[in-house]
Amino acid sequence: MPTPTETRKSSRKGPTRSEASKAAILDATRTEMAENGWRGFSVDAVAKRASASKQTIYKWWPSIGAMCVDACLALIPDSPDGGRDPQERITALIVPLEAAARTGAGHAVLRVALSAAADDKDAGELWRAWMNRDIRMPMRMLLAELAGKRVIRREFDLDEAIEEMLGPLWHRIMVMKAPVREGFCSAQAAGFLKVYAAS
Amino acid sequence: MPTPTETRKSSRKGPTRSEASKAAILDATRTEMAENGWRGFSVDAVAKRASASKQTIYKWWPSIGAMCVDACLALIPDSPDGGRDPQERITALIVPLEAAARTGAGHAVLRVALSAAADDKDAGELWRAWMNRDIRMPMRMLLAELAGKRVIRREFDLDEAIEEMLGPLWHRIMVMKAPVREGFCSAQAAGFLKVYAAS
Amino acid sequence: MPTPTETRKSSRKGPTRSEASKAAILDATRTEMAENGWRGFSVDAVAKRASASKQTIYKWWPSIGAMCVDACLALIPDSPDGGRDPQERITALIVPLEAAARTGAGHAVLRVALSAAADDKDAGELWRAWMNRDIRMPMRMLLAELAGKRVIRREFDLDEAIEEMLGPLWHRIMVMKAPVREGFCSAQAAGFLKVYAAS
C-alpha cells in the first residue's frame, strides 16, 4: 500500500526528503490519533512526539487531515487473492479494512481518519482517491464479471454496492465503537450476494 | 423529537427567558456546524452568533460535542406510522434520518454530529442513547414480530441488523458527501428483507 | 511616573483589567530585556515568566516594543526639585535617567528600550511622548527663563539642547556599555551652560 503523498523525486540540488523523519511523523500521527481523537488532534503534539519540526509536516502534507488519512492508509494491508468463489472474491476486497479495524490502534485510527475525511477537503479527496483505486475499481471489474455470469443481476449501481459493503463497518467503528469480529467481511459478502442476486 | 438534554423543570407557566436563549444557541450551533465542520467548530462563535454567554452554554451541556449532537437530533422529525407491510414498517424507522439528511443543512449537521459522537464521550453517549430509544428499541419489537411471522429468520443479531440498515447512510454522508436520494430508506428496507429472509 | 498605557476604565460589563497581571508582565519584561537584548526578546518567555497569557499581553500593548518602553519608563523616578542654581535645575531634569541607568538592570533595560524605540513605531512614539512630557517641556520653560535672565544666549534650539544633554548618556549606554558614574548629569549641565552661555 504505497503512501499517497509521494516523496518528490529530485535530480535537483540540495538534500532529499528524510524518510526517517517521514516515518516518525506518521507513527506519531497514528499514536496521537488514537489517543486524542480528531478534534483533540494536535500538530504540535505530533511534532514533539516525532522530534520533527512543524514546518516539515506542513511542507509535505497539504493539511493535517490529509496527514491523518495518509497515516491511516499505511495501516491497511494489500488485498489477498480471493480465489474463484464469488463470495470469497468480494470478501477479499474489503478484508484489508477488516484487518486494520481489528487491531486496537487501527480501530481508533480508522475512526479519526473518517472524521478527518469528512471535515477536511484534502483529507476527503485523499480518502476517496484511495477508495477509488483500491476498492471501487477492483469492485467494478468484479461486479461486471459476476453480472456476466448471471451470478448477480445486470443492473446495479456501483457506488450503492460499495455503500452497502462498507457502510456497516463505519457504523460499527464510528457509532458503536464496537470491535469488528472476524468474519465481518465474509458476512457482508454473503449478504451482498443475496441482495444483488440475479432475478 | 424531544431534546434529550432536559430543560430544567419550571413548574411556572410560560416559556422562561432561558428557553429562548437555548433555542438561539442550538440554531447558532447548527449554522456553525454546517459552516465549519467538527474540528473548526467554535464555542466562541456560537456564543457570539447567539448573543449568549459562554457560561450559559457550559451550564447546559456537558461538552460541546453533546451540544452538537443535541442540535442535530432536533432536526430529526418523528417517525411516521408505517402501516402493515413489513418493508414499509422498516422503512418508517429510518425515514426520519433520511428526511434530515436530504436537506442541505441537515446533511452537513449530521456529518458533524457523527464526528462529534465518534470523538467525544458525552456526545457519543447521547447519540447512542437516542439511537437506542428511537431506532434500536422499535426495531427490536419489529424484528421480533417479523420473526414470529416467519417473514425473517429467527436467529438474527439486532445490532448487526441496525448496522446494515444505517451503515450505507453514513457512508454516503461521511465518505462520499453525496446527496441522499428519495427512497433511500425504502431500498435499504427491501435489501434488508432479502438478507434476513426466513430460510 | 504613571504608566503610559492606561488601564482602560470601564463602566462596561465584565471584569476589569487585572493589575496583578500587568505588574507581573512588566516585571518579567524587564528581566527578559536585561537577559536577552532586543533581538532576543521573546513574548513567549515573558508570558511564561509572568504566568500570563500572550493574549493578555497583545491586548494591552500595541506592540512588544511599546511594552518594553513602558516597562523601562516605570524604572525612571520622578524629578527632584532642583533649587535655584541654574546648573542644579538643569541637572535635576536628567537626574532620573542617571538614576535609572546607574542600576545594573536599569542600564540594560534602557539599552533595550532605546533599540525598541528605534525599531518599532509604537515604541518610538511612546518614548518620544515621554521625552516630550518629562524632558522637553520642562526644559523649554527652564531655558526660556535662563535666557530671560541672560544666563544663556537668547537664540537656542530646544531640540539641539536636549540632544547635547542626553546624547552622551546614549553613547555610554549603547556604544560603550559602560557604567554611568555618579555626577554624570552635573557634568553635562555644567558643559551645557558653557556652550550656551550668553554672549
Next chain:
Amino acid sequence: MPTPTETRKSSRKGPTRSEASKAAILDATRTEMAENGWRGFSVDAVAKRASASKQTIYKWWPSIGAMCVDACLALIPDSPDGGRDPQERITALIVPLEAAARTGAGHAVLRVALSAAADDKDAGELWRAWMNRDIRMPMRMLLAELAGKRVIRREFDLDEAIEEMLGPLWHRIMVMKAPVREGFCSAQAAGFLKVYAAS
C-alpha cells in the same frame, strides 16, 4: 574603509572567496536593515535577495550583528585632512559619520547597526574596534596636541570627550529619527572647544 572581516588569503587548494558574493550580501544586508530594522532583520531574506546561501553568510561572519555592523562601516567614507584650525581638525574626525548619516539609507543603516552593536557581542566588539581605530586613536593624538598648545585644558577624559562629540548624533538618529543637518559636526566641534577650553 577596509572591511573588518578579512577575506582570508589562501595558498590552499580550491577557489577563493567570491568577492561578488560578498558584495551582494553586504548590499542586500543594507537594504534589509533599512527596510526591516534590527529585530525584523532576517538572514533568510538577505540570502534570498543576494542569491546567496545561508551557509556562505555564516561562514564569513561570526554573527548577523557583525554582518550588519560590517555592512554599515562600508558606508562610512575616509576622514578628510582637516587643516590647521583646531575646530576643523576635530570636525574632520566625525564628518564621515555625518556624511553617512545624511543619506537616507545611511541614516537607517546606522540606526540598525547601533542596535546591533548594543545587542550582539560580536557586533559590539566590531563597532568599538572601528571606533577605537578611526575615532578614538586619532582623537587621542589630536587632544594631546591641543592640550600641549593650551587650546584645551590638560585634564580631560578621552572617552568622555568622544561621548560628547558623538552622543548628540546618536540621539538624533536613534531617538528622534530626525535628519542630520549639514554642519552638525562643525557645531559639535565648536561646542566641544568651549567646554574643554583651557582654564
Next chain:
DNA sequence: CATTAAACGAGACGGTACGTCTCGTCTTTGC
C-alpha cells in the same frame, strides 16, 4: 591534464517564536 579540496547555490531539517484564535473558568455589571 586529471585530481582534489574548497566555495558556493539550494534547500531540508529540528527548533523557537511570532501574532491570532479558541477553550473553559472566573469576575463584574446591568437588566
Next chain:
DNA sequence: GCAAAGACGAGACGTACCGTCTCGTTTAATG
C-alpha cells in the same frame, strides 16, 4: 439574581527564521 460581556491562563494554529546539515556544481591550485 441571573445572564451578558468579557478578562484571563493555557495552549494550538499555521508561518517565518535561526543555525546546522547535506547535496551537487563550479572553481582553482596541485600532482
